[in-house]
Amino acid sequence: MNEDSCSIIEDQGIVTLSQKNCPQLFYFGQYFRLINNSNGQCKWRCVKPSCNVRCITNGCSVGEKYAVEKDNDDPKSHPNHASDPIRFSRLEKRRKMREIAQNTEEAPSCIISKCVDQIQNEEAIAQSSTLDSDRQFITRIKKAKKDDYLKISQPESLKEITFPNELIKTYDDDNFLLHDSGADDAERFFIFGTMALKKNLNHIHFLSTRLDLDDPVQAKINSVYEYFEETYVGKLSQIKNGRGRNKIEEIRSKPHFAIELWNIHSRLISDIPWTTSLVESWHNAFCRILTSHTCVYSLVDWLRKEHKKTNENLIKFKTSVTANRNQEKFNIDKRR
């Protein structure tokens, strides 16, 4: 080593990611691999096997710039080989794409467009990866980061749906799947939510009607009524009461979802909107998060996330934040 070893060279190096996902220092057209990292002092060595040029930085966080100190020879000149700035812009572009693919749900084409400014000069563009290989790269990253439930094969019928345990719990470990009409139900359906919302609700008027059960259409309508009655109102049954059990009384059993849970009576009293406009605007916003034809497991996970987000908002409203409703929307609500 000569006298001025370890002296700081003014220009900075930038840490990027190698194809093997290791930090790699780019400095004056050359790449260095991390060989030692102790107490924040990082030692790097040129990636070319024939080259022994080493240097030092005070950190190795990907995307950061660091002052480069020389260790043995001048890290700017590598006597054995030429520099490769084009490779740098290529790797940087891949790194950016990886970052977006891992942290967002954006479509590959969108990610590619966002990274299009990464490679500037014509020579580098000519040597850069094709659109197809970029797309494959992004798809690979997205696949690798997928939650476990997305790796299991997708159900091809309602019968095949089996929710992994993590999906039927909220992020707070509450039950999230409230109802499953059963694998044998040809029109199987699920209800997701939590019973914590139960407190808010009230009264009901249930329409009953006489239907001709011999008519298949009316029989179907009747089964919907029955389902509704059983689930939301409580099934009506007659019991004999009174002395000598000669008085017939009608009583309702406990419904699956208590009337207080879903009825809007208290909303009217409290002057809270009772149209579905808010639900519809939520639905619109929610659909924009989802990709088209989202698989059922992914959909349920987004619902869980939404549930968590709503809970967080509730906590905020209970503590400090106040919500101001848009007056225009408020008036629309008033029209009912």
Ligand SMILES: [Zn+2]
């Ligand atoms: Zn070298």
